[in-house]
Amino acid sequence: MPETYFTGENLAIAEEIISRYPVKKSALIPLLHLAQEQDGWVTDDAMRHIAELTDTTPAEVKGTGSFYEMFKFHPVGKYMINVCTNLSCQLLGGEELLEHAENVLGIKAGGTTDDGMFTIEDVECIAACTEAPCLQVNYRYRLRLTTDDLDQLIDDIRNGRTTDIPEHGTLGVVRQHIPAGQGAGIVPPEQANERPVWLARNDAAETSEGAV
Amino acid sequence: MPTHDYVPHAPGYVDNEGPKIVTSRFVHEDSHTLERYEATGGYEGLRRALDRTPADVHTEVRDAVVLGRGGAGFPAGVKWGFMPPGKFPYYLVVNGDESEPGTYKDRLLMERDPHQLIEGCLITCYALGLTQCFLYVRGEMAHAQEVIAQALNDAYAKGYVGKNIMGTEFSVDITLTWGAGAYIVGEETALIESLEGNRGMPRLKPPFFPAAIGLYGQPTIVNNVETLSNLPWLMLNGADQYKAYGSEASPGSRMVAVSGHVNRPGVYEIEQGVTTFRDLFYGDNFCRGIRDGHELKMFVPGGGSAPWFFPEQVDLPLEGRTVGGEGSMLGSGAIMVMDDTTDAVKAALRLVRFYARESCGKCTPCREGTTWEERILQRILDGEGRPSDIDKLLDIADNISPGPYPVAADPSQGLDAVPFPPKQTTICPLGPSSVAPITSTIRRFRHEYEAKITKRDSIPVSAAPVTAEVMS
Numbered sequence: 001m002p003e004t005y006f007t008g009e010n011l012a013i014a015e016e017i018i019s020r021y022p023v024k025k026s027a028l029i030p031l032l033h034l035a036q037e038q039d040g041w042v043t044d045d046a047m048r049h050i051a052e053l054t055d056t057t058p059a060e061v062k063g064t065g066s067f068y069e070m071f072k073f074h075p076v077g078k079y080m081i082n083v084c085t086n087l088s089c090q091l092l093g094g095e096e097l098l099e100h101a102e103n104v105l106g107i108k109a110g111g112t113t114d115d116g117m118f119t120i121e122d123v124e125c126i127a128a129c130t131e132a133p134c135l136q137v138n139y140r141y142r143l144r145l146t147t148d149d150l151d152q153l154i155d156d157i158r159n160g161r162t163t164d165i166p167e168h169g170t171l172g173v174v175r176q177h178i179p180a181g182q183g184a185g186i187v188p189p190e191q192a193n194e195r196p197v198w199l200a201r202n203d204a205a206e207t208s209e210g211a212v
Numbered sequence: 213m214p215t216h217d218y219v220p221h222a223p224g225y226v227d228n229e230g231p232k233i234v235t236s237r238f239v240h241e242d243s244h245t246l247e248r249y250e251a252t253g254g255y256e257g258l259r260r261a262l263d264r265t266p267a268d269v270h271t272e273v274r275d276a277v278v279l280g281r282g283g284a285g286f287p288a289g290v291k292w293g294f295m296p297p298g299k300f301p302y303y304l305v306v307n308g309d310e311s312e313p314g315t316y317k318d319r320l321l322m323e324r325d326p327h328q329l330i331e332g333c334l335i336t337c338y339a340l341g342l343t344q345c346f347l348y349v350r351g352e353m354a355h356a357q358e359v360i361a362q363a364l365n366d367a368y369a370k371g372y373v374g375k376n377i378m379g380t381e382f383s384v385d386i387t388l389t390w391g392a393g394a395y396i397v398g399e400e401t402a403l404i405e406s407l408e409g410n411r412g413m414p415r416l417k418p419p420f421f422p423a424a425i426g427l428y429g430q431p432t433i434v435n436n437v438e439t440l441s442n443l444p445w446l447m448l449n450g451a452d453q454y455k456a457y458g459s460e461a462s463p464g465s466r467m468v469a470v471s472g473h474v475n476r477p478g479v480y481e482i483e484q485g486v487t488t489f490r491d492l493f494y495g496d497n498f499c500r501g502i503r504d505g506h507e508l509k510m511f512v513p514g515g516g517s518a519p520w521f522f523p524e525q526v527d528l529p530l531e532g533r534t535v536g537g538e539g540s541m542l543g544s545g546a547i548m549v550m551d552d553t554t555d556a557v558k559a560a561l562r563l564v565r566f567y568a569r570e571s572c573g574k575c576t577p578c579r580e581g582t583t584w585e586e587r588i589l590q591r592i593l594d595g596e597g598r599p600s601d602i603d604k605l606l607d608i609a610d611n612i613s614p615g616p617y618p619v620a621a622d623p624s625q626g627l628d629a630v631p632f633p634p635k636q637t638t639i640c641p642l643g644p645s646s647v648a649p650i651t652s653t654i655r656r657f658r659h660e661y662e663a664k665i666t667k668r669d670s671i672p673v674s675a676a677p678v679t680a681e682v683m684s
Binding site for chain 1: 341362390554559
C-alpha cells in the first residue's frame with residue numbers, strides 16, 4: 001500500500017523539495033518540517049510517507065528527526081513560546097521572563113496549556129543577543145521584552161491580533177521554486193563527474209601565458 | 213552619511229562610522245530586494261569575476277586574505293586550494309547555522325542582504341568549478357529562510373542563478389535548505405551529515421577534511437555567511453583596497469555583536485585588528501560604556517566557546533592572532549559583556565548548561581563530562597557544593613581538554629596567558645568549549661566559588677569519596 005500522508009498541494013511541494021537535492025535522503029529534514037507544517041507535529045504516518053519518498057526506512061526518518069529539537073513527536077500548542085535564557089539574555093532578565101511566562105500560563109517550560117494554545121520552551125541562543133531579553137513565538141521574534149510586553153503578547157495571540165505568526169509548524173511562508181528549464185540541472189553525484197565547462201577558461205589562460 | 217544609531221528595520225544593527233564592506237545596504241529599508249541590490253552595484257562583482265578566469269578570481273581572494281568569519285578564522289582562499297583536482301562534482305555548502313551563544317550577524321546578513329550572499333556564492337562557484345551550492349539556514353530563522361527563498365526566486369528569474377548565468381557557459385544551482393535546531397550542526401562536518409539527512413554528528417578529521425571528502429563523499433567547500441558576503445565588494449574593489457582596511461594579518465572589516473551590560477548593545481561592522489575592546493565598550497561610535505556607571509567585571513571575546521577576558525585585556529585589538537596569543541579567540545565575533553553585578557558562577561553555569569544540552573553524544577568525554585560539569589556547578593550555585601567540587605570540575609575539564617587550558621594573563625597573581633587553541637580528547641571542539649567558562653572563572657574568581665561552597669558545606673575533602681553516588 002502506498003503511503004498517503006501528504007496529499008494534493010503538500011505532496012507536490014514534497015516532490016519539488018526532493019528534486020532540489022542530488023540525493024533524496026537530503027530532503028529528510030525539510031520534509032519533516034513540511035509534515036510538522038501540516039499537523040503541528042510529526043506523526044508516525046508522516047514518517048512512513050517520508051521514508052517512502054526518500055528511499056529510506058521509517059526508523060531512519062525517526063533516527064534523524066529525533067536528533068533535532070524543533071521536531072515534536074507529540075502534539076504541542078498552536079503557539080510555541082521559546083524564551084531565550086542563554087548568557088546574553090540571562091544577564092538582562094531572560095530567566096525572569098521565562099518564569100513570568102510560566103506563571104501567567106500556569107505551565108512549566110516544556111509544558112502545554114490544557115486548551116492546546118500554548119507551549120513554553122526554555123531555549124538556547126536565538127541570535128538576537130543585542131536585543132535581550134528576547135523570545136520567539138513559532139519562530140517569529142519579539143525583542144527587548146518586559147513582562148508587560150509578554151502579557152500583551154499572550155493577550156494578542158489569544159484574541160487573534162498577531163498577523164505575522166502562523167500556527168506552529170509553519171516556518172518560511174515563501175518557498176524556493178526553480179522554474180522549469182532555468183535550472184543548471186540537479187543530478188546524483190555519480191552523474192555529475194564531468195569537469196565544469198567554464199573551467200576550460202583556465203586552460204586558455206595557461207596556454208596564452210605559455211605562448212608569451 | 214552614517215546615522216550613528218540603530219536602524220529600525222534591522223534591529224540591533226548600529227550604522228556607525230567605519231568601513232561598510234558587508235553592511236552598506238542595511239540603511240535601506242528595502243535592502244533585501246533585487247531592485248535595491250541592482251541599484252547599488254549588485255551583481256557587478258559577479259560580472260567582473262566572469263570577465264576574468266576562474267583561477268584569477270581565486271588568486272584575488274587568496275591575495276586579499278579573506279579570513280573565515282565562522283569561528284576558526286582560516287583564510288578562505290587557502291581553504292579553497294585544498295580540493296583534489298579532477299574529482300568532480302565539487303559542492304559549496306554555506307554555513308548559515310548561526311547559533312554560537314552571543315553571535316548575531318549572519319542572520320542580519322541573510323535577512324537584510326540576501327543577494328549579496330547569493331552573489332558571494334556564485335563568485336565562489338565560478339572560481340572553483342562548483343556545480344551546486346547548498347545554502348543551509350538555521351531552522352529557527354524562519355524569516356531569513358523566506359527572505360532567501362524570495363531572493364533566489366528573483367535571481368533565477370533574472371538569470372543570475374541557474375543555467376548559463378549572464379549569458380555565459382557558467383551554470384550553477386543554489387538550493388535553500390534548513391536545519392531543525394541543533395547547535396552542533398554549525399560544525400562543518402556535522403553540517404554535511406545533516407545535509408545528507410542524518411543526525412548532525414561531526415565526522416573524524418583529520419585525515420579527511422570536507423575539501424577532500426565532504427558532501428556525498430565529494431570535495432566540498434564549507435564557508436560562513438559573512439565570509440562569502442565579503443566577496444562581491446572584493447571583486448568590485450580588489451584585494452589592495454580590501455587590505456587597506458584592518459591589519460596585515462587580519463585585513464578588511466568584520467561584524468561583531470556586543471551584548472550584555474553595555475549602554476548601547478549592538479551589531480557593528482568594525483575594522484579588524486584596529487578597533488580595540490576598549491573602543492568597542494566605551495567609544496562614542498560603539499557601545500558608549502558599561503551600563504548605569506558600573507565597572508566591567510569580565511567579558512567573553514568571541515562567542516560562548518571562548519575563554520573569558522577581564523579588564524586587563526580591554527586594550528587588545530580585535531585581531532585573531534593577537535587574541536589567540538592572549539589566551540582566547542575572536543571566534544564568531546560575539547562579545548558578551550558582564551559588569552560587577554554579575555555572579556561569575558551563575559554565568560559560567562549558563563554556558564556550561566548550553567554545552568551539556570547541545571552535546572551530540574558521540575564522544576564520551578563530552579557527553580558525560582559536560583553533564584557532570586553542569587550538575588556540579590548547579591549544586592554549587594544551589595548552596596549544595598562540596599569542598600572537593602572545584603578540583604573535581606578542573607579534573608573533568610582536564611579529561612575533556614588535557615593540559616593547561618587557554619586562559620588570559622592575570623598580572624595581579626603573576627600568571628601568564630596560555631595561548632589558544634586547547635587540546636582535546638573529542639572529535640570536535642564542543643566539549644573543550646564547555647571548559648572555557650569553568651577554567652576562566654575558577655582561576656579568577658575562585659573565592660566566589662569558595663564562598664558559595666563554605667556557606668553550607670562542612671564535609672572535609674578527604675571524606676568525600678569519588679564514587680558514582682557522589683555524581684548523582
